[in-house]
Amino acid sequence: MSIFDNPHLHPDAIASIKADPVMKDELDSILYGLFVPKSGLIYKNFSDKNVIQPVYPAPSDWLICLGIDPHPRTTHGVIFCGLTRDNAWIVFDELLEQCTIKELVGKIRAKMPGGAGHLTCLL
Numbered sequence: 595m596s597i598f599d600n601p602h603l604h605p606d607a608i609a610s611i612k613a614d615p616v617m618k619d620e621l622d623s624i625l626y627g628l629f630v631p632k633s634g635l636i637y638k639n640f641s642d643k644n645v646i647q648p649v650y651p652a653p654s655d656w657l658i659c660l661g662i663d664p665h666p667r668t669t670h671g672v673i674f675c676g677l678t679r680d681n682a683w684i685v686f687d688e689l690l691e692q693c694t695i696k697e698l699v700g701k702i703r704a705k706m707p708g709g710a711g712h713l714t715c716l717l
Contacts (some may be wrong), residue, residue: 607707670689671689672698674686689701
């Protein structure tokens, strides 16, 4: 199905999608509903300027968020991110472990700045 098949979409909305540089690599999929196989870098503009010196432990005034990708039979993935006062997201740690969920929770708590009491669940 094409985006042009939707009679409720304003032409200005479609024009803004076409003009958005972030959408450049997705236009065939977004506009025409075509399957576009993905490979390579997710963020095409990623470079050394996106990498900073390690920050650990994370400062106590950061909002800490975790991305958890649990797997019962393979490696669990956990990413630790902090939102700074300048509204910049910093990835400051990660876990790649094959263990039980109970063990994973212990490993997460051990890496949390300020201990487990600093952990907040956002749904």
